[in-house]
Amino acid sequence: MREDGDMNLDGMSMDHDIEQLVALAMGLSDASDRSAAEAHLAGCPTCRQELQELREIDAAIRRVPPEAFLEGPPADADLVLQRVLREVRAPPRLRSGAAAASSVWISGADARTGAELVAAVAEAGHGVRLTAVVVGVPAGERCTLVVIDRTGTRYTAVRWIAPECGAGGVQGSAPVRIDDVVAVAVLAADGSGIIS
Amino acid sequence: MRELYEKHAAAVLAYAERLTRDRGAAEDVLQETMLRAWRHPDVLRNGKGSVRGWLMTVAQRIVIDRARALSARPTEQEEDLGAAPPQRDHSGRVIEALEVIDAIRDLPEEQKAVIMHLYFCDSSLLDSSSALDVPKGTVKSRAHYALRALRKSISGSVNTEGRAAE
Numbered sequence: 067m068r069e070d071g072d073m074n075l076d077g078m079s080m081d082h083d084i085e086q087l088v089a090l091a092m093g094l095s096d097a098s099d100r101s102a103a104e105a106h107l108a109g110c111p112t113c114r115q116e117l118q119e120l121r122e123i124d125a126a127i128r129r130v131p132p133e134a135f136l137e138g139p140p141a142d143a144d145l146v147l148q149r150v151l152r153e154v155r156a157p158p159r160l161r162s163g164a165a166a167a168s169s170v171w172i173s174g175a176d177a178r179t180g181a182e183l184v185a186a187v188a189e190a191g192h193g194v195r196l197t198a199v200v201v202g203v204p205a206g207e208r209c210t211l212v213v214i215d216r217t218g219t220r221y222t223a224v225r226w227i228a229p230e231c232g233a234g235g236v237q238g239s240a241p242v243r244i245d246d247v248v249a250v251a252v253l254a255a256d257g258s259g260i261i262s
Numbered sequence: 263m264r265e266l267y268e269k270h271a272a273a274v275l276a277y278a279e280r281l282t283r284d285r286g287a288a289e290d291v292l293q294e295t296m297l298r299a300w301r302h303p304d305v306l307r308n309g310k311g312s313v314r315g316w317l318m319t320v321a322q323r324i325v326i327d328r329a330r331a332l333s334a335r336p337t338e339q340e341e342d343l344g345a346a347p348p349q350r351d352h353s354g355r356v357i358e359a360l361e362v363i364d365a366i367r368d369l370p371e372e373q374k375a376v377i378m379h380l381y382f383c384d385s386s387l388l389d390s391s392s393a394l395d396v397p398k399g400t401v402k403s404r405a406h407y408a409l410r411a412l413r414k415s416i417s418g419s420v421n422t423e424g425r426a427a428e
């Protein structure tokens with residue numbers, strides 16, 4: 067499995083401990099392994115380089131949605147397929163929108179953070195219920211979805227921690243009448259706007 | 263079409279369902295994704311390309327675009343929000359992440375099993391080692407080979423498929 071190799075690690079020499087590096091990159095090492103590895107890394111640019119590359123690929127794997135590894139057709143298989151096949155054969159038609167009269171869609175993207183938000187705001191009781199899809203938030207970020215009313219007051223609808231892939235759906239509610247909702251925003255833990 | 267559906271529909275549907283939190287909406291997204299695939303046969307003919315990644319990226323775009331298109335009643339603020347420029351960069355990053363999917367699916371079984379345990383089943387090193395019935399050191403060295411192989415295939419296939427998703 068040795069490659070053109072920027073590094074020859076396969077010998078498992080006493081110097082370069084590749085298993086330790088992998089464990090370190092993937093966050094699998096315990097405290098004593100970690101300090102041993104760090105001691106070696108301090109004096110070994112080759113291993114530092116390798117660690118850096120392993121960490122990059124580790125991060126890329128963590129961005130993959132876990133659903134990606136489901137195989138096969140959905141359990142109640144054929145319905146959607148039938149619809150697809152029908153549509154493939156029929157001329158295009160306009161589908162009616164999913165938004166009921168008492169709900170409104172809000173969407174936005176933030177040029178600075180690169181994050182995107184799409185939220186459905188629906189009337190529910192005396193307030194609103196929100197279903198939002200948020201994409202492009204740094205993994206692990208503590209997010210708050212807030213509803214802003216006419217007076218500028220912010221109501222927290224839901225808090226969550228961004229998943230590794232940065233994309234996720236959340237639901238929440240706020241005690242604001244739907245007609246008074248003027249904006250929806252996603253805030254980071256420090257109160258700065260991720261999307262606003 | 264049937265073959266494509268039978269291979270990938272469960273993954274696309276589950277992903278869409280997580281994004282929309284709505285089974286009916288997710289089915290619509292799956293349907294639209296399959297239709298787009300049908301209209302872009304080039305993507306599918308590219309042999310080993312990132313079909314799964316392409317489909318999931320398309321599904322994600324559909325969720326976003328559809329909600330945008332439905333944006334009703336543009337009041338001042340909503341118009342502000344909606345007027346932001348489209349995030350091409352961001353969608354590029356997502357596609358890059360999804361490239362990893364096919365690379366993982368193509369790994370040799372032993373390495374794939376290690377990756378699935380450690381990353382997607384939340385197993386510890388010890389759990390993985392006993393589940394796979396190999397020593398912890400073997401888990402780590404397989405993980406290493408897997409990471410190196412993934413890095414190689416991802417850097418080697420800077421995607422052409424993804425662009426078709428635009």
Ligand SMILES: [Zn+2]
Pocket residue numbers: 081082083106110112113114
């Ligand atoms: Zn070293």
